[in-house]
Amino acid sequence: DIQMTQSPFSLSASVGDRVTITCRASQSISNYLNWYQQKPGKAPKLLIYAASSLQSGVPSRFSGSGSGTDFTLTISSLQSEDYATYYCQQSYSLPLTFGGGTKVEI
């Protein structure tokens, strides 16, 4: 199985801050990496697919980068509605696996 490791586990930030979340794969996954946002009591929502492609309807302050084993999700200017937990997910091989999540708090 491909292990996905996210860092940090949690972070505190203020509105307007630039936020960066990292995801590392245990082996190369090319660009087969997605990012999801999950708010309490809700299902995850797709933000970024194929490492850097913005899902339709997602604000442009979200961006993704990386290839191989190291990936980054960046929120350029944090908004109040962005407080949530973020997960990465690899689609390179089965079983499909997720990172442990990064909680973004005030």
Next chain:
Amino acid sequence: QVQLQESGPGLVKPSQTLSLTCTVSGGSISSGSYYWSWIRQPAGKGLEWIGRIYSSGSTNYNPSLKSRVTISVDTSKNQFSLKLSSVTAADTAVYYCARYDSSLGRFDPWGQGILVTVSS
């Protein structure tokens, strides 16, 4: 647009079989290069992929659960289902169904999720 909705019992006794159904609306379960997946999330924890099915009936399961999982599809009802046998308290979780786009490798959309508690 396509929407998914989970249904089934919210309480299952230990050693019994958990059974859930996901109903797809706004589109055909048989169209496109999509797999239909189940994912679960224990309270306060991360996401675990359980398995997926294509409209033809072809399945893939997470090896960690493979011996206990069966996913099936009913194209006439536009539904797919999950059965997890011999459940224990460790299977208590929110269970989500989701569409998996195999060409882009992404889960979208997701159902709202259903909490299943394993307890006597």
